[in-house]
Amino acid sequence: MAASFVEEPEAGPRSKRVAILAAAVDCFGETGFEATKWSTVAERVGIGQTALYHYFESKTHCLLTIMRLELQRSHDKFTEATAGVAEPADALRSAVRAAYDVSDQEVLQMRILHNHMDLLSGARKSKREEAERVAARQLVQVVERDWTNLLVRGMSQGAFPLRDAQLLGASVLGLIVSVWRWYRPSGPTPLSEISDLIEDACVRIVAM
Amino acid sequence: MAASFVEEPEAGPRSKRVAILAAAVDCFGETGFEATKWSTVAERVGIGQTALYHYFESKTHCLLTIMRLELQRSHDKFTEATAGVAEPADALRSAVRAAYDVSDQEVLQMRILHNHMDLLSGARKSKREEAERVAARQLVQVVERDWTNLLVRGMSQGAFPLRDAQLLGASVLGLIVSVWRWYRPSGPTPLSEISDLIEDACVRIVAM
DNA sequence: ATCCTAACTGAACTGAACTTGGCTCAAATC
DNA sequence: GATTTGAGCCAAGTTCAGTTCAGTTAGGAT
Numbered sequence: 001m002a003a004s005f006v007e008e009p010e011a012g013p014r015s016k017r018v019a020i021l022a023a024a025v026d027c028f029g030e031t032g033f034e035a036t037k038w039s040t041v042a043e044r045v046g047i048g049q050t051a052l053y054h055y056f057e058s059k060t061h062c063l064l065t066i067m068r069l070e071l072q073r074s075h076d077k078f079t080e081a082t083a084g085v086a087e088p089a090d091a092l093r094s095a096v097r098a099a100y101d102v103s104d105q106e107v108l109q110m111r112i113l114h115n116h117m118d119l120l121s122g123a124r125k126s127k128r129e130e131a132e133r134v135a136a137r138q139l140v141q142v143v144e145r146d147w148t149n150l151l152v153r154g155m156s157q158g159a160f161p162l163r164d165a166q167l168l169g170a171s172v173l174g175l176i177v178s179v180w181r182w183y184r185p186s187g188p189t190p191l192s193e194i195s196d197l198i199e200d201a202c203v204r205i206v207a208m
Numbered sequence: 209m210a211a212s213f214v215e216e217p218e219a220g221p222r223s224k225r226v227a228i229l230a231a232a233v234d235c236f237g238e239t240g241f242e243a244t245k246w247s248t249v250a251e252r253v254g255i256g257q258t259a260l261y262h263y264f265e266s267k268t269h270c271l272l273t274i275m276r277l278e279l280q281r282s283h284d285k286f287t288e289a290t291a292g293v294a295e296p297a298d299a300l301r302s303a304v305r306a307a308y309d310v311s312d313q314e315v316l317q318m319r320i321l322h323n324h325m326d327l328l329s330g331a332r333k334s335k336r337e338e339a340e341r342v343a344a345r346q347l348v349q350v351v352e353r354d355w356t357n358l359l360v361r362g363m364s365q366g367a368f369p370l371r372d373a374q375l376l377g378a379s380v381l382g383l384i385v386s387v388w389r390w391y392r393p394s395g396p397t398p399l400s401e402i403s404d405l406i407e408d409a410c411v412r413i414v415a416m
Numbered sequence: 417a418t419c420c421t422a423a424c425t426g427a428a429c430t431g432a433a434c435t436t437g438g439c440t441c442a443a444a445t446c
Numbered sequence: 447g448a449t450t451t452g453a454g455c456c457a458a459g460t461t462c463a464g465t466t467c468a469g470t471t472a473g474g475a476t
Binding site for chain 2: 122182
C-alpha cells in the first residue's frame with residue numbers, strides 16, 4: 001500500500017503528548033477548533049502554552065495529527081471488522097456496526113475530522129504539518145477504497161446489484177459519517193439505535 | 209410558523225450588497241471561510257476592505273447571512289417541489305430532485321452552509337450576527353421538519369413502513385447533503401447522475 | 417445651489433497565534 | 447557525583463487579519 005509514515009515520536013515517560021492530544025480533542029470537539037484558544041488546551045493539561053511547542057509545531061499541526069490518528073483508527077477498525085467475513089452483506093453489516101462502535105472520545109474525534117476535511121486539500125507551509133496532511137489525505141483515500149472494494153466484491157459475487165461502486169461507496173460513507181455532525185452522547189438517541197437504523201439503510205441502499 | 213425575520217436592508221441603487229455576497233460565496237466556497245481574507249472579497253468587488261463594514265458587521269456576519277439565505281432557498285424549493293404531490297413516494301422523489309436542482313453558485317452556498325453548521329450552536333456577541341444566527345438556526349429546524357413531516361405522512365398513509373421518522377429524516381437529509389462535501393461541478397461525475405442514485409437510495413431507505 | 421446621507425477611504429488599533437531566547441528543573445546515563 | 451537531555455517556564459516581541467475611527471466623496475432630493 002506504500003503508505004507514507006509519520007513516525008510517532010517515541011514517548012518519553014514524562015511526555016505529555018497524549019495528554020495534550022486528549023485535551024485538544026475535548027476542546028476542539030466541544031468548542032470547535034477555531035473557537036478554542038490554544039492556551040486553553042495548555043491550561044487543561046496543566047502546562048504553559050509555550051510548552052505545547054515541544055510537541056506540536058502549531059495548533060493546526062495538532063489538529064492534523066488528531067485527524068490522521070482518527071483515520072488510521074477507522075481504517076484499522078474496518079479491516080478488523082470485515083476480515084474473514086465471506087458473505088458481502090454480512091461484511092457490510094459488520095463494517096457499519098464497527099463504524100459506530102466508538103467511545104465518547106472517538107465521537108469527538110470523528111466530529112473534528114469531518115468538520116475539517118477541507119484542511120487536507122491545500123498544501124501546508126511547514127514540514128511537519130505537511131507530512132501529517134499528506135498522510136491524512138492518503139488515509140482518506142484508503143478508507144474510501146475500503147468501502148468501494150467491499151461493494152465491488154459484493155457486485156462481482158452477485159450479492160449486490162451492479163451500480164457505480166465509486167459513487168455508491170461515497171454515498172454510503174457519507175450517510176454513515178453524517179451522523180457525527182449531530183449526534184451527541186448526551187442526546188436523546190442512543191448510538192445503538194442509530195447504528196441499527198443506518199445498518200439497515202446501508203443494506204437496503206446497496207443490496208436491493 | 210412565527211419565523212423571526214431579518215429584514216433585508218432595502219437596496220439603494222448604488223448598493224453593492226449583492227455583489228459582496230456573490231464574491232463572498234465564491235471566495236468562501238472555493239478557498240474556505242477561514243482561509244479567505246476579508247480584504248480579498250473587497251478586492252474582488254472593487255472596493256476597499258473597510259467599505260465592507262457598511263453592509264456587514266463582520267466577516268462572520270456575512271457568512272451567517274449567506275447561510276440563512278441558502279436555508280431559506282432550500283426550504284422554499286422543498287415546499288415548491290412537494291406541493292400538491294399526493295403520493296408520498298412521488299413527493300420524496302420530487303424533493304430529492306429539487307435538492308439537486310441547483311446552480312454552481314448554489315453548490316458553493318451549500319458547501320459553505322454545511323461546513324459551518326457549528327456556528328449556529330453558540331450565541332454571538334453582536335446584535336445583527338445573533339439575529340442572523342437565530343434565524344438560520346430556526347430555518348434548520350424548519351427544513352428538518354419538512355423532511356420529517358413528509359416521512360410521517362408517508363408512514364401514516366401506509367406508503368412507508370413505520371420507523372422512527374425523526375431519526376430516519378435526519379439520516380436521509382444527511383445522505384443528501386453529504387454530497388456537497390465532495391461534489392465539484394468540474395469533477396468527473398455529473399450532478400444528474402448523483403441525483404438519480406441518491407433519489408433511488410432514499411426511496412429504498414424510506415419505502416422498503 | 418444646497419443639503420442629506422449612503423457609500424467610501426486611509427490610517428491606526430486590537431487580539432490571538434505564534435516566535436524567540438534565556439533560564440530552571442529533574443531524571444537517566446556515565 | 448557530574449553530565450547530558452528531555453521537559454518546561456517566563457517574558458518580551460512579531461505578525462497578520464479583522465476591525466474601528468475620523469473623516470471625505472458623490473448622487474439624488476428639496
